[in-house]
Each structure stands twice: as C-alpha cells, then as structure tokens.
Amino acid sequence: MTSLAQRFTIGLTGGIGSGKTTVANLFGELGASLVDTDAIAHRLTASGGLAIAAIRERFGPGFIDAGGAMDRARMRSHVFGNAGARQELEAILHPLIRSETAREAEAATGDYVIFVVPLLVESGTWVGRTSRILVVDCEEEVQIERVMRRNGLQRSEVEAIMAAQASRFARLAVADDVVENNGDSAALLPRVQELHAAYLALARAA
Structure with a gap:
C-alpha cells in the first residue's frame, strides 16, 4: 500500500450549510476515500x-x-x-x-483521500498538509436559509455560528478549487465529476 505521505490528498471544507457533506459523498461515490473529522x-x-x-x-x-x-x-x-x-x-x-x-x-x-474538515481554516494546521484544498462555497444568505430550515434555528443563532467560523473570504483565499453550491444539489454532479477526473490524473502522477 502507498504510504499517506506519497498519496494525493484533498482537504475539503466549507461553512455551515454550504453542502460539504453532499459534495464529499459525491466524490465518495466516484471512488475517493473520505476521512471525516x-x-x-x-x-x-x-x-x-x-x-x-x-x-x-x-x-x-x-x-x-x-x-x-x-x-x-x-x-x-x-x-x-x-x-x-x-x-x-x-x-x-x-x-x-x-x-x-x-x-x-x-x-x-480509494483512488485518493479526501479529508472533510469543517474547521480547516480555523484550525491553522491543515493548510499545506494536503495536495490541494477544495472549498464548497455559497452565498451567506443561502447558508442561513439552509441551516434555519435544516436545524430549526433562528436567524440570530445561525449568524452567531457563522461569526465564530472563518469568513467566506478566508476560506476562498486558501482554496485551490471551488465548488459553488448556491442552487439545487443536483447541479453539483458535473463540477464534482470534472474535479474527480482532474484529481484522478494528479493521483496517478503522484
């Protein structure tokens, strides 16, 4: 087995309600190994x-x-x-x-390893530890609406959680790749397939 130091790895992150889990699971279905912190x-x-x-x-x-x-x-x-x-x-x-x-x-x-790390930016220990960083991004208003609907929280509660996380700008600043998720989750697959093909090529060259 190839050691982890030699493997192609992705750090996947995004704010609350961005759709990290949905995107990660799509990669998993295509053959990536997921390690969810x-x-x-x-x-x-x-x-x-x-x-x-x-x-x-x-x-x-x-x-x-x-x-x-x-x-x-x-x-x-x-x-x-x-x-x-x-x-x-x-x-x-x-x-x-x-x-x-x-x-x-x-x-x-799997073909490569994806570390799913919600607080990747906040921890200060992940940048530079993976081959690439993938950010799942969406408009802040979309985040708020999703989390209110999913978790039954008030807007103020969601905003407090978001305020304690890294800003959208800070996440995008460290991103090598971005999946935009402002709409229906069904629209994510083409972008995930595109990235998966690129990651496979990089993994095989590693």
Whole structure:
C-alpha cells in the first residue's frame, strides 16, 4: 500500500450549510476515500468513545449523558464564549482526532483521500498538509436559509455560528478549487465529476 505521505490528498471544507457533506459523498461515490473529522469527533465522544473518560474527569459526570456519551448540547453551551473551556476540550479531542484521522487515511483504499474538515481554516494546521484544498462555497444568505430550515434555528443563532467560523473570504483565499453550491444539489454532479477526473490524473502522477 502507498504510504499517506506519497498519496494525493484533498482537504475539503466549507461553512455551515454550504453542502460539504453532499459534495464529499459525491466524490465518495466516484471512488475517493473520505476521512471525516466531524464523524471521528462524534465517534470519540459517543458512548464508549476514546475521549469519554478524559471528558468525565475534566468536566465532571454532568457532561456525560445517561447513555454514556458526551452531552453535546450542554458542552456546546458550556464552551461557547468560554475560550478556556473550549481549549481544554480541544486539548482532549484534537490529539485523538489527529491519530484517528491518520489511521483511517493510512487504511484508505480509494483512488485518493479526501479529508472533510469543517474547521480547516480555523484550525491553522491543515493548510499545506494536503495536495490541494477544495472549498464548497455559497452565498451567506443561502447558508442561513439552509441551516434555519435544516436545524430549526433562528436567524440570530445561525449568524452567531457563522461569526465564530472563518469568513467566506478566508476560506476562498486558501482554496485551490471551488465548488459553488448556491442552487439545487443536483447541479453539483458535473463540477464534482470534472474535479474527480482532474484529481484522478494528479493521483496517478503522484
């Protein structure tokens, strides 16, 4: 198996409601291997997850729900606007996410590896670590409407989440490739197919 250092890799990101998961899944259907850091974080904080013991020890049993998973709603409320608590949670999760991400990527058998990283720009650690960066982009008003409809949030709540993320400009500034997703998701496939063909050629040349 080709080592990860020799493989062609993509870092895929986008703001909340941009359609990252939809785009990633289209690439997956075409033969890319997906390594989703959000999915890894959820697994780490699920019942029996590798992060649960450390979270219980640091934050207390009140942050673990009846099923043994991290109480995401309570933790989200606790760390929002509390930089110290957020850093403590990140100190637990980030090393585990990095090791699990590397493990999944090394085991990947697809034509190339796509790391799906919602906070790619914000983390400050991904730029330069992948062969290319792909940004799923849309108008901010489209983001707001999608998230309000999908999550049942108020506009102010969505705007607060967006304000805590990197700006649209900051994401586009690091992009090698962009998928625009302002309309129906069915319109995404031609652009994804175009990029997949380009990525296949680059992967085979790597």
